[in-house]
Amino acid sequence: MNVEDREHRQHLLTELRAIERMLAQDKPVLGICLGAQLLAHVLGAPVQRIPQPEIGWYRLRTTEAGRRDPVLAPLGEETSVFQWHSYRFEVPQGAAHLARTDSCDAQAFRHGDNAYGFQFHLEMDEPLIERWLANPVYRDELAAMGHTDEAAIRSLTKQHIHTMQNQADAVFNNFLDLVGRPQRRYTLPSREWV
Numbered sequence: 001m002n003v004e005d006r007e008h009r010q011h012l013l014t015e016l017r018a019i020e021r022m023l024a025q026d027k028p029v030l031g032i033c034l035g036a037q038l039l040a041h042v043l044g045a046p047v048q049r050i051p052q053p054e055i056g057w058y059r060l061r062t063t064e065a066g067r068r069d070p071v072l073a074p075l076g077e078e079t080s081v082f083q084w085h086s087y088r089f090e091v092p093q094g095a096a097h098l099a100r101t102d103s104c105d106a107q108a109f110r111h112g113d114n115a116y117g118f119q120f121h122l123e124m125d126e127p128l129i130e131r132w133l134a135n136p137v138y139r140d141e142l143a144a145m146g147h148t149d150e151a152a153i154r155s156l157t158k159q160h161i162h163t164m165q166n167q168a169d170a171v172f173n174n175f176l177d178l179v180g181r182p183q184r185r186y187t188l189p190s191r192e193w194v
Contacts, residue, residue: 012038015035015038016038016041016042019031019038019039019042020042022115023042023043023111023115026112026114027114028114028115028175028178028179029114029115029116030115030116030117030118030175031116031117031118032118032120032121032122032123033084033085033118033119033120033121034085035117036089036108036109036116036117036118036119037087037088037089037117037119039111039115039116039117040089040090040091040092040109040117041089043092043093043095043111043115044092044093045089045090045091045092045093045095046089046090047087047088047089047090048087048088049086049087050085050086050087050088050103050104052103052145053084053085053086053141053145054083054084054085054101054103054104054119055083055084055085055141055142055145055148055153056082056083056084056148056152056153056156057080057081057082057083057153057156057157057159057160058080058081058083058101058102058103058120059078059079059080059101059102060075060078060079060080060081060099060100060101060107060120061077061078061099061100061101062075062076062077062078062098062099062108063096063097063098063099063100065096065097065098065110066096066097066098066099066108069096069098069110070174070177071110071116071171071174071175071178072098072099072108072110072116072171072174073174074167074170074171074174075099075167075171076167079163079164079167080156080159080160080163080164081120081121081122081164082120082121082122082124082129082157082160082164083101083119083120083121084121084132084138085119086141088104088106088119089106089109089117089119090106091106091109092109092111094111095109095110095111096109096110096111097109098110099118099120104119106119107119107120108120113178114178116175122164122167122168122171122172123168123172124161124164125161125165126157126161129153129154129157129161133150133153133154
């Protein structure tokens with residue numbers, strides 16, 4: 001699914017309108033993967049298919065702006081992140097470019113003080129990665145890629161997931177500071193066993 005599908009997938013039009021409203025009201029917005037592409041599209045940036053999908057673990061390098069960013073700074077200068085995408089966005093005009101990989105220059109941006117787009121999947125945990133690897137459509141996409149496989153992804157997941165989850169907790173908490181702290185915190189069921 002991608003921005004180009006909006007005429008056939010009506011919920012994407014609803015999401016685009018919701019993003020427009022949030023931006024108009026200066027409310028915090030965080031888009032991940034497709035969400036980042038939708039945010040970039042709303043901000044007038046092109047979104048297009050990339051020649052080689054990014055699926056699996058990739059080295060992410062933050063820009064100077066990313067290392068100073070109040071939300072993204074916990075990622076440091078370089079880290080490993082999980083990816084699963086075949087489309088990319090360009091950094092919207094006037095937005096801060098925050099991170100890149102070798103194969104996809106625009107991995108994160110900030111528009112204003114509180115609208116963020118992340119191409120990578122910081123929200124992942126090991127059970128969710130396993131669910132994606134078991135999905136027949138995703139398996140076909142992975143097989144078509146040719147240069148990585150499930151075993152490699154599983155091995156790299158064991159190697160990188162805990163560091164990424166710790167960084168993700170810090171990044172998401174920093175973003176929640178923009179939203180405001182609730183009286184009560186909720187733990188996702190997939191994290192209760194940690």
